[in-house]
Amino acid sequence: MIRVGIILGSTRPGRNGEAVARWVYEMAKKRADAEYELVDIKDFNLPLLDEPVPPSMGQYSQPHTQAWAAKIAGFDAYVFITPEYNHATSGALKNAIDFLYREWNNKAAGFVGYGSAGGARAIENLRLIMGELQIADVRAQVMLSLFSDFENFSTFKPAPSQEKAVNAMLNQVLAWGGALKPLRQG
Ligand SMILES: Cc1cc2nc3c(=O)[nH]c(=O)nc-3n(C[C@H](O)[C@H](O)[C@H](O)COP(=O)(O)O)c2cc1C
16 A cells, blocks of 8 residues: 655644644545655654765664654655745745655655645746655645634635545645656666
8 A cells, every 4th residue: 555654744842734734644544545744744753954974875873764764655645734934834844854865755745735825836846856855756745824724824724616626736746656666666
């Protein structure tokens, strides 16, 4: 069975990302088509990148990098839950991504963004990064608006239609995550 990591990409106290990630995870768990796990980057306490050797060499010296690498290596595909900070993804998520390289290769990914413009610019930012990591990013994406999917910009109340968007995105992630399996074994 395909294993999908749902990666929570915001870390600040009071973050909206936690409710969004839990909502995606609960919905995903109801599907019997893959194994899903919620991965909170906050739990890994990653400092700003502190590895002396470029991650593409795979020589991780720090225990926090090794723990993060072991977690990410175990998945076939990812769903990135991304806030939009200054028209990009969060610095914390970019930093966590930068720590690793081969663990990401030949996997699939989908996105759930949130912000005043549905997190669209953060998702576009992540799509640029995916190419360099050899991650196949699917077209379907979930865009949650701070105006219509949250109350007072802080209480998460997603519009009913958003559930359909999550499932459409997950369908594509599973399809590509499975299709890339031969490359991961090679
Ligand atoms: C540093 C910072 C920059 C932000 N910049 C944007 C932005 O460029 N576009 C946008 O739509 N929302 C922006 N916002 C609003 C966030 O999308 C909103 O606060 C969201 O809840 C952040 O995710 P989090 O609560 O999980 O941290 C910004 C918020 C922060 C804290």
